[in-house]
Amino acid sequence: MHEESALHNVQPARKQQQRSVVTQQKLLNAAIEAFAENGFKGTSTRDIAERAGVHHPLITYHFKNKDQLWRAAADYIFTAFSASLNKSLKEHSNLSPKSQMSAMIRVYVSYAKDHPALHKVMVQEASYPSPRLDWLIEEHLKPFFDFAIDMLGKLQQLGVAVPGNTAVLFNMIRLSSGGLLALGNELGDSSGLDIDDPETIDEICEMILRVFLPGEMPAAYAANTAVESIA
Amino acid sequence: MHEESALHNVQPARKQQQRSVVTQQKLLNAAIEAFAENGFKGTSTRDIAERAGVHHPLITYHFKNKDQLWRAAADYIFTAFSASLNKSLKEHSNLSPKSQMSAMIRVYVSYAKDHPALHKVMVQEASYPSPRLDWLIEEHLKPFFDFAIDMLGKLQQLGVAVPGNTAVLFNMIRLSSGGLLALGNELGDSSGLDIDDPETIDEICEMILRVFLPGEMPAAYAANTAVESIA
DNA sequence: CAAATTATTTTCCGGATTGGACCAAATAGT
DNA sequence: ACTATTTGGTCCAATCCGGAAAATAATTTG
Structure with missing residues (x-):
């Protein structure tokens, strides 16, 4: 018997075997x-x-049991997403806020395309109250949401993003971005859209920007505003 | 034994009893x-x-079995929605296309608030291919989508709706409208939004219009363009 | 290599849940 | 009052559930 999940082993008296991490990932x-x-x-x-x-x-x-497996799986996908998001943020840290948000949306859409589960799991769990939903919000969603909403609010002040309740606006962006990709099966048959076509992905990204961030950045704006990455 | 579901009885040798339709509805x-x-x-x-x-x-x-029950339930909710949509369309048939689309969005949001299942079921089934998804698209989604996309396309030509792929735009509206309401549980905890507050609902409707239909109707536009209801 | 540890396989369990069959009783139309 | 319709109560066989336990295999480490 072991006290903790192998993923969070505290004191491995011996090194974790390779095949172990493989099956864990599978x-x-x-x-x-x-x-x-x-x-x-x-x-x-x-x-x-x-x-x-x-x-x-x-x-x-x-993983001890089904519940812990769920948590480990959620950790896995959200951590990976957070990583690629932070990477993109770092790369664009010297650009304008609009470009940064634009890059952020692109990361989300790309990630949702390759891993539609990111969005689906959120929707699935939000379907009804559960301890898992509370955990998911506290552990992963809230930090990300707070960061994004703050960023979006600034863009509203600059006249780049559409005005109005920032939280509502953010969630609209999130649902549009993730939802379109998660509905791949349906979109093809109902609207003749091919999610696997890179041009469709581009069209989606551009449409989101066109719709939610229609304003131009003020010309005088100094591009160099450092953006810290998410904790 | 009976040949057909009671809902679609062919030759009722005797009238269906009241309590029967009550339990069916329950x-x-x-x-x-x-x-x-x-x-x-x-x-x-x-x-x-x-x-x-x-x-x-x-x-x-x-209902004979689980599958038929699912179909009957889907019929039930989609038919009810279609009815309230057609009613609204009829009431606003003498208004401008923008007002009509605006009314349509309001109907959808209101309906999604009282019956979040409308949106949830669609998302649930679109999650993976299934005969039910095919049936749902063919039977209910396609007619509605075709109608809405056509209407939205005209609004794009008029400069009212944001330009770009109409199908993508439509699905963004759909996901934003339905999704926000369906995510009630999560939105409260993660973004401090109270779905049960009528003001929140208003804010959502207005935001959707502000974002997706930012243009004004051309002043010279003759308001009287008849809009047929959906088949 | 040998021992100790980690990982996998195999088998099993008690119980819960599944969709559905059946028939007697009640109910409501005619 | 007669009869079809609807409901209540019971039962079933099958399957699936999450998890325990013990035997086996594979790896690391000394």
């Missing part, structure tokens, strides 16, 4: 996919194990 | 709620029956 990816499709309740650990091509008791071994 | 409402929360796979017929306060074998009696 399980995490499978879990994300399954949870995104069928929600927490609608997903069985056996389904996840099968998708991962792994014997189901390994879930107990590596 | 079941339909419960089904919509449950399917919206946990998806098709994640919902059990027993769960639905329990929510409806009805003995679960009645599902078999009234």
Whole structure:
């Protein structure tokens, strides 16, 4: 027996084996996919194990139980997203606020395209109150939201973003960006849009900018306003 | 035994009893709620029956099986929505296209507030390919989408709606409108928004109009362009 | 290499849940 | 009052559930 999930092992008396991290990752990816499709309740650990091509008791071994697996999976995908977001923020830190927000939206859309589960899991969990939703908000959503809303508010003051309740505006951007990609299956059949076409992705990004950030940056604006990355 | 669901009875040798339609409606409402929360796979017929306060074998009696119940529930909510939409369209048929689209968005937002399941079910089913998704698109989504996209395209030509791919724009409106309401649980905790406050609803509607339909109608435009209701 | 530790496989469990069948009783139209 | 419709109560066989436990295999470390 072990006290903690292998992912957060405190004192590994011995090094973690390679195959271990491989199966953990296989399980995490499978879990994300399954949870995104069928929600927490609608997903069985056996389904996840099968998708991962792994014997189901390994879930107990590596993650203790279904709930911890869900949390580990959420950590996994949100941390990865946060990383690529911070990377982009750093690269664009010397550009105008509008360019920064623009880059941020592009990162989100790109990430949502490759990992639609990011958006789906959020929607799935928000469907009804649950301890997981509370945890997700506190642990991952709130920091990101606070940061983005603050940034968006500044753009509103500059006349770049549409005025109005900033939180509402932010969530509209989030839902549009993530939702379009998550609805890939439906969009094709109902609206003739091909999500896998890079041009469609571009069109989506540009449309979001055109709609939500229609204003131009004031010419006199000094581009150099440092933007700290998210904690 | 009966050949068809009671809802689509062909030759009722005797009239359908009142209490029958009551339990059917209770079941339909419960089904919509449950399917919206946990998806098709994640919902059990027993769960639905329990929510409806009805003995679960009645599902078999009234709807034959789980799948038919899902279809009946989808029919129910989409038909009701279509009705209130057509009503609003008729009432505003003498107004400008922008006012009509504005009214349409308000109807959608209001409906999504009282019946967030409308949006949730769509998202749930679009999560992965399924015969239900195909059916839903063909039966309900396509007619509505085609109508709305056509209307939106005209508004783009008039310079009222933001230019760009009309289908993308339409889906952004749809996701923003429905999504904000469907995410009620999350929005409160993560962004301090109270969905139950009528002012919030107003703010949302106005924001959507401000963002997606920023242009003014050309003054010279003749208001009287008849708009047929959806088939 | 050998021992100690970590990881995987295999088997099993008790219980809950699944969708659905069945029939007797109640109810409501005619 | 007669009869079709609707409901209540019970049951079932199958499957799936999350997890425990023990036997086996593979790796790291000394």
